[in-house]
Amino acid sequence: MNATTAQMQNTFRKTHDARITFGVIDEKVNALPDDTFAYGRRSKPPTPVNKVICGVYGETASVQLQ
Numbered sequence: 001m002n003a004t005t006a007q008m009q010n011t012f013r014k015t016h017d018a019r020i021t022f023g024v025i026d027e028k029v030n031a032l033p034d035d036t037f038a039y040g041r042r043s044k045p046p047t048p049v050n051k052v053i054c055g056v057y058g059e060t061a062s063v064q065l066q
Contacts, residue, residue, distance in 0.1 A: 003009040
């Protein structure tokens, strides 16, 4: 290009069409990974949430204290 002066840039714009055409962009389809795909790696086993909610650990501790 090398249009370093205003006059050269004006000439370049007159001879080259640099407009962006709208509506020509292809739509991309997002492909989601399947259910077995996991991001990263496991660092520890999952917490058994159902035991936490039901209070199993609290009952076990109270039985051990008695």
